[in-house]
Amino acid sequence: MTEHHIKLPEGSIEKSTTTLNLGPTHPATHGVFQNILELDGERIVSAEQTVGYIHRAFEKLAERRPLYQITTLTDRLNYCSSPINNMGWHLTCEKLLGVRTPKRVDYLRVIIMELARISDHLICNSVVGVDSGAFTGFLYVMQYRELIYEIYEEICGSRLTTNIGRIGGFERDFTQAAFLKLEKFLKEYPQVLREFENLFSRNRIFMERTIGAGPISAERALNYGFTGPNLRAAGVDYDVRVHNPYSSYEDFEFSIPVGRTGDCYDRFLVRNQEMWQSLKIIEQAYRKIQEFKGAEAGVFHADAPSYYLPEKKDVYTKMEALIWHFKIVMGETDIPAGEVYNSVEGGNGELGFYLISDGGRTPYRLHFRRPCFIYYQAYSELTKGSMLSDAIIVMSSLNLIAGEMDA
Amino acid sequence: MALTNETIKSKLLEKFGESLSNFEEPYGLLSFEAPAGMNLKVMQFLYDDPELRFQFLTDLCAVHYPGQAGRELAVVYHLHNLTDNIRLRFKVFTSTQQPDIFTATQLYASANWMERETYDFFGVNFVGHPNLIRILNVEEMDYFPLRKEFPLEDQTRIDKDDAMFGRGGSIN
Numbered sequence: 001m002t003e004h005h006i007k008l009p010e011g012s013i014e015k016s017t018t019t020l021n022l023g024p025t026h027p028a029t030h031g032v033f034q035n036i037l038e039l040d041g042e043r044i045v046s047a048e049q050t051v052g053y054i055h056r057a058f059e060k061l062a063e064r065r066p067l068y069q070i071t072t073l074t075d076r077l078n079y080c081s082s083p084i085n086n087m088g089w090h091l092t093c094e095k096l097l098g099v100r101t102p103k104r105v106d107y108l109r110v111i112i113m114e115l116a117r118i119s120d121h122l123i124c125n126s127v128v129g130v131d132s133g134a135f136t137g138f139l140y141v142m143q144y145r146e147l148i149y150e151i152y153e154e155i156c157g158s159r160l161t162t163n164i165g166r167i168g169g170f171e172r173d174f175t176q177a178a179f180l181k182l183e184k185f186l187k188e189y190p191q192v193l194r195e196f197e198n199l200f201s202r203n204r205i206f207m208e209r210t211i212g213a214g215p216i217s218a219e220r221a222l223n224y225g226f227t228g229p230n231l232r233a234a235g236v237d238y239d240v241r242v243h244n245p246y247s248s249y250e251d252f253e254f255s256i257p258v259g260r261t262g263d264c265y266d267r268f269l270v271r272n273q274e275m276w277q278s279l280k281i282i283e284q285a286y287r288k289i290q291e292f293k294g295a296e297a298g299v300f301h302a303d304a305p306s307y308y309l310p311e312k313k314d315v316y317t318k319m320e321a322l323i324w325h326f327k328i329v330m331g332e333t334d335i336p337a338g339e340v341y342n343s344v345e346g347g348n349g350e351l352g353f354y355l356i357s358d359g360g361r362t363p364y365r366l367h368f369r370r371p372c373f374i375y376y377q378a379y380s381e382l383t384k385g386s387m388l389s390d391a392i393i394v395m396s397s398l399n400l401i402a403g404e405m406d407a
Numbered sequence: 408m409a410l411t412n413e414t415i416k417s418k419l420l421e422k423f424g425e426s427l428s429n430f431e432e433p434y435g436l437l438s439f440e441a442p443a444g445m446n447l448k449v450m451q452f453l454y455d456d457p458e459l460r461f462q463f464l465t466d467l468c469a470v471h472y473p474g475q476a477g478r479e480l481a482v483v484y485h486l487h488n489l490t491d492n493i494r495l496r497f498k499v500f501t502s503t504q505q506p507d508i509f510t511a512t513q514l515y516a517s518a519n520w521m522e523r524e525t526y527d528f529f530g531v532n533f534v535g536h537p538n539l540i541r542i543l544n545v546e547e548m549d550y551f552p553l554r555k556e557f558p559l560e561d562q563t564r565i566d567k568d569d570a571m572f573g574r575g576g577s578i579n
Contacts, residue, residue, distance in 0.1 A: 052544065352485070374517050407543075
């Protein structure tokens with residue numbers, strides 16, 4: 001690699017291009033990425049990515065951990081929308097174990113996952129704004145991400161790395177405070193989102209900066225394994241929620257926004273539209289939850305005593321419950337042998353879990369399909385021939401999360 | 408007519424005959440095994456056939472089975488036909504002695520990094536890959552860490568001085 005960068009072009013007495021190290025700790029990269037850019041003036045001749053700075057060997061660690069202890073690893077993949085990762089992992093385990101969840105659990109999960117999607121897109125889109133010189137939007141929407149985090153906090157007690165839910169449902173029912181906060185969010189957020197759109201969507205400066213920056217055709221995007229908003233911005237309406245519905249997504253009515261050119265502007269618009277769709281889904285789910293009557297209205301987990309952790313107050317007072325708690329956490333319950341691939345629509349694409357169990361306490365092998373690891377390799381093609389400042393904005397509009405990429 | 412697992416299976420058997428084996432449908436996903444030298448042929452067929460159209464590579468990874476002499480490493484492909492919305496999984500087995508597998512980068516640009524990752528962790532040599540170097544681990548590493556012969560650190564070991572790790576106190 002090094003010899004490549006100091007080699008002089010044939011027949012010249014001086015290297016005519018400039019090598020620029022963008023990252024790994026550049027403030028504009030929003031994460032630990034290194035890009036070795038070869039620049040001709042301000043135009044990018046080639047870009048070479050180096051990844052792996054925060055590789056933590058999750059797949060190896062998972063081979064020693066029972067199912068519940070892996071949930072905390074999934075938090076740390078895409079940490080902008082960790083509830084989706086947690087749910088994806090629990091859904092994978094449920095598929096392997098054959099646990100069926102009640103409808104109310106599914107709807108509660110949908111609410112949490114869509115809130116996480118909003119917070120993910122919110123950050124990504126406002127950071128695109130920051131990188132094109134508009135800081136206001138970023139600060140403005142931050143208070144609504146805070147509100148989303150408060151809802152998480154009401155449900156599971158933590159904010160960023162949530163470790164939310166259990167195999168078969170949730171650790172406790174949503175509190176009244178959680179629903180009140182959700183109502184507040186549903187009431188106030190549409191105006192904020194509309195205002196956020198007004199700041200950017202038809203903003204002349206923003207349009208000039210993003211239209212035509214880092215475009216990709218549908219064909220190339222598919223070949224590069226794009227998924228999620230980045231693929232949809234290129235015009236392919238592939239969405240795991242619709243194509244392989246999980247957690248009762250088939251009960252909801254929503255549309256898949258698509259773009260046309262796959263450039264930064266389309267990616268921005270697609271994410272904005274998806275936030276509107278997520279709001280629609282949350283509203284429907286909340287209405288469905290209010291329709292449950294009687295005993296059904298309090299259901300928050302499946303009846304799966306061998307995998308669902310017993311209630312805490314029983315664990316502290318009853319011996320049986322305490323034993324089961326330890327058995328489950330340490331993976332001493334029966335786990336069938338089998339191979340499962342399960343995927344969910346994560347914040348930035350199809351997040352897949354390929355789990356091989358040999359019937360032991362821990363997975364024999366667990367592989368994460370991390371969407372942004374796969375589509376980041378298109379970065380050099382996306383930025384070839386564009387300006388240096390476009391490289392920054394393309395990177396932020398791809399929604400690259402270092403934690404997910406390096407696993 | 409929607410594409411079904413049976414149709415895919417019969418088309419594959421018609422084309423490749425007995426060389427494909429172990430057809431299964433765990434959790435509804437068609438899964439089979441191909442000989443090591445034929446992975447690219449099978450993928451090319453799945454990609455080009457006007458009915459099959461498996462043109463999206465969802466996932467590529469490897470699994471290590473140290474107990475199976477001569478076929479210790481499995482390379483697993485997950486393909487997706489987005490038009491008919493159907494997935495399949497196929498595996499090829501190779502040995503740790505000579506882990507040569509043809510690359511899929513000519514068909515799927517996305518295979519580039521996934522194969523580098525698989526090489527990095529399992530040492531699978533993807534023949535024809537344009538740039539088969541380590542990706543997540545350091546370049547100086549001379550072993551393949553996700554193979555089963557590398558156990559994780561013993562959690563009960565007591566020879567480490569915790570004071571060095573900010574946890575205060577030592578065992579002595």
